[in-house]
Amino acid sequence: MENSEVARVLYEIADYLELQGVAFKPQAYRRAASAIESLDRNISEFHSAGTLRDIPGVGEAIADKITELVTTGKLSYMEKLRAETPPGLLDLLAVPDIGPKKAMLLFKELGIKSVDDLKKAIFDHRLQGLKGFGAKTEERILQGIRVVESRGGRALIGSAYETSTAIIGRIRERHPDIKISMAGSLRRMKETIGDIDILVASGEPVAVMDTFVSMDGVEETVAKGETKSSVRLKTGIQVDLRVVPAGSWGAALQYFTGSKEHNVEIRKLAISKGMKISEYGLFERDSGKEIAAMDEGEVYNKLGLQFIPPELREDRGEIEAAARNSLPELIGYDELKGDLHCHTEWSDASGTIEEVWREAKKMGYEYVAITDHSQSLKIASGLSEGRLLEQIKEVKNIRERLGPPWLFAGSEVDVLGDGSLDFPRNVLDELDFAVMSVHSKFKMDEKAMTGRILAGLGDEKVKVFAHPTGRLIGQRVPYTFDFEKVVESAKDAGIALEINSFPDRLDLSDVNVRRSIEIGAKISIDSDAHSPEQMELVRYGVATARRGWASKSDIINAMPLSSLLKEWGLS
DNA sequence: GCCGTTTTCGGCCCGACTGTTTTCAGTCG
Numbered sequence: 267m268e269n270s271e272v273a274r275v276l277y278e279i280a281d282y283l284e285l286q287g288v289a290f291k292p293q294a295y296r297r298a299a300s301a302i303e304s305l306d307r308n309i310s311e312f313h314s315a316g317t318l319r320d321i322p323g324v325g326e327a328i329a330d331k332i333t334e335l336v337t338t339g340k341l342s343y344m345e346k347l348r349a350e351t352p353p354g355l356l357d358l359l360a361v362p363d364i365g366p367k368k369a370m371l372l373f374k375e376l377g378i379k380s381v382d383d384l385k386k387a388i389f390d391h392r393l394q395g396l397k398g399f400g401a402k403t404e405e406r407i408l409q410g411i412r413v414v415e416s417r418g419g420r421a422l423i424g425s426a427y428e429t430s431t432a433i434i435g436r437i438r439e440r441h442p443d444i445k446i447s448m449a450g451s452l453r454r455m456k457e458t459i460g461d462i463d464i465l466v467a468s469g470e471p472v473a474v475m476d477t478f479v480s481m482d483g484v485e486e487t488v489a490k491g492e493t494k495s496s497v498r499l500k501t502g503i504q505v506d507l508r509v510v511p512a513g514s515w516g517a518a519l520q521y522f523t524g525s526k527e528h529n530v531e532i533r534k535l536a537i538s539k540g541m542k543i544s545e546y547g548l549f550e551r552d553s554g555k556e557i558a559a560m561d562e563g564e565v566y567n568k569l570g571l572q573f574i575p576p577e578l579r580e581d582r583g584e585i586e587a588a589a590r591n592s593l594p595e596l597i598g599y600d601e602l603k604g605d606l607h608c609h610t611e612w613s614d615a616s617g618t619i620e621e622v623w624r625e626a627k628k629m630g631y632e633y634v635a636i637t638d639h640s641q642s643l644k645i646a647s648g649l650s651e652g653r654l655l656e657q658i659k660e661v662k663n664i665r666e667r668l669g670p671p672w673l674f675a676g677s678e679v680d681v682l683g684d685g686s687l688d689f690p691r692n693v694l695d696e697l698d699f700a701v702m703s704v705h706s707k708f709k710m711d712e713k714a715m716t717g718r719i720l721a722g723l724g725d726e727k728v729k730v731f732a733h734p735t736g737r738l739i740g741q742r743v744p745y746t747f748d749f750e751k752v753v754e755s756a757k758d759a760g761i762a763l764e765i766n767s768f769p770d771r772l773d774l775s776d777v778n779v780r781r782s783i784e785i786g787a788k789i790s791i792d793s794d795a796h797s798p799e800q801m802e803l804v805r806y807g808v809a810t811a812r813r814g815w816a817s818k819s820d821i822i823n824a825m826p827l828s829s830l831l832k833e834w835g836l837s
Numbered sequence: 838g839c840c841g842t843t844t845t846c847g848g849c850c851c852g853a854c855t856g857t858t859t860t861c862a863g864t865c866g
Contacts, residue, residue, distance in 0.1 A: 283838095289849095290838070290839085290848090290849060291838050291839095292838095293838085293839095293849075294838040294839055294849090295838075297838095297839080298838085298839085322839095323838090323839070323840095324839085325838060325839050325840075326838085326839090327838055327839085328838070328839085362864085362865085363855090363863090363864065363865090364864085365863060365864050365865080366863095366864095367862080367863060367864085368863070368864085397858070398856085398857070398858070398862075398863075399856095399857090400856065400857060402855085402856060402857090403855090403856065403857085406855090406856090450866085460866095461866095463866085489853095489854065489855080490854095491853070491854055491855090492853090492854095493853070493854095494853065494854070506866080508853095521851090522866085524866080526850095526866070529850075529851095530849095530850055532850095533850045533851075534849095534850080536850095537850085538842085538843095542850095542851095543850090543851090544850090544851060544852070545851085545852075546852095
């Protein structure tokens with residue numbers, strides 16, 4: 267059973283208990299669920315080793331439940347809770363402004379069991395008169411239902427990052443003297459974003475708020491107060507803006523960056539050291555004297571910690587590592603020396619080889635690889651043997667003519683169902699190197715898929731395994747294969763596992779990156795650009811590497827060209 | 838239900854905003 271499935275069950279239990287008004291247990295279940303989600307090994311390994319209780323937040327009772335789950339695939343406790351609660355009631359919790367108390371009240375007083383029931387009740391004006399419900403609440407809930415029905419999930423980091431960059435630019439233009447930054451999951455560069463958080467330090471909060479709520483693209487102002495405003499954009503995404511005094515900038519940035527789990531642990535740490543932390547600063551608990559507030563790094567330092575980069579703040583051991591002064595030095599956003607996976611108009615992309623070269627030069631790269639699709643990928647205009655040989659000649663000509671950055675003549679070669687590569691030996695041998703991918707027969711069973719991948723990784727021309735799990739965020743689950751075995755094999759063969767930087771892939775994921783590095787495999791952060799400007803998407807790939815605790819030495823395309831040629835035998 | 842340099846019981850992060858029950862509860866992040 268997958269970790270995510272176990273976590274989902276525990277989250278569901280938390281929701282049921284919350285609906286029943288049970289105190290504290292929901293948090294306990296959520297904490298355990300969150301820890302299990304970020305494990306880098308399968309939960310069944312902990313079960314077999316008898317170390318379930320080593321997982322933070324897992325005690326006797328939850329360990330027993332996990333055991334029942336992984337051995338039988340079912341959990342009687344959850345079935346009992348499920349039977350006691352009308353199924354639609356959980357959906358009510360997803361509606362903004364409806365929490366457990368209101369959901370239960372609606373059920374008990376009006377028999378409302380689903381979002382549909384709730385809509386009908388509002389149209390019949392049956393909510394008014396209920397304790398705690400007035401006309402405005404009714405209107406807000408109706409709005410909330412519309413949002414839930416239209417949004418249907420979280421935004422990918424790519425679009426959220428661009429939107430937020432544009433908003434910050436507009437606010438800064440009008441208020442040049444303020445400090446402004448992304449915060450929340452966006453600053454942590456999570457792969458999906460629930461809403462965009464922006465933090466401002468200014469002595470004139472009202473003026474900044476006014477600019478914010480009256481920007482182009484605002485569909486509706488959800489809330490507007492003295493320190494916080496929320497709007498919903500026409501694109502459906504919600505943006506929260508918070509304004510704090512300049513004196514508490516660092517503490518506020520720390521606080522609003524989260525994650526929630528990280529902050530809970532930071533608060534507990536503060537308490538254990540006789541301090542107290544809020545968005546206004548770090549204070550001595552008894553005297554109330556300010557210890558740090560202006561500078562985010564100082565807030566961490568005064569707690570006895572190294573500065574923790576936002577991408578690590580997920581309560582996955584970063585606080586303990588920072589206390590021991592042993593955080594990794596993360597790969598920087600400007601440390602890539604090249605891109606090993608780019609497409610051109612020879613297959614399914616736009617842009618010529620020369621345009622890709624020019625973009626690489628603009629980005630300050632030392633090298634870039636042309637890796638168009640292979641022959642069997644007809645849907646993406648894969649190159650035939652003859653076309654590929656022709657392209658290799660062309661790449662080498664341009665390389666001669668234009669000089670650095672160095673152009674590699676590569677190919678994104680499919681590994682076919684039987685484990686063979688999509689070009690014959692004599693053609694592969696003409697390449698500088700190959701990027702291997704799975705693009706077909708996604709539904710093979712674990713054994714067959716693992717064998718297929720391992721066979722492909724056995725070819726000496728393969729130097730990068732692209733988008734290794736095949737997932738598409740929110741659209742397609744990874745294919746089934748033995749991840750550990752593949753990583754081990756890639757490590758032994760000197761093949762890098764890719765972080766594909768496309769926002770709907772980000773494959774490897776942060777958790778998979780961390781596991782791969784632990785095993786000792788190397789990573790290649792590539793754009794998979796299908797137009798020259800998409801080469802900049804590597805920002806999200808680097809972010810994912812950082813979230814996976816990767817440092818420069820883990821990333822092969824952070825190497826200068828000379829080392830890459832020598833150590834990786836690319837040419 | 839979990840946890841422990843406050844350790845086997847008694848706590849469990851903190852504050853803003855909103856609407857309504859006019860002094861506070863519910864929700865959210």
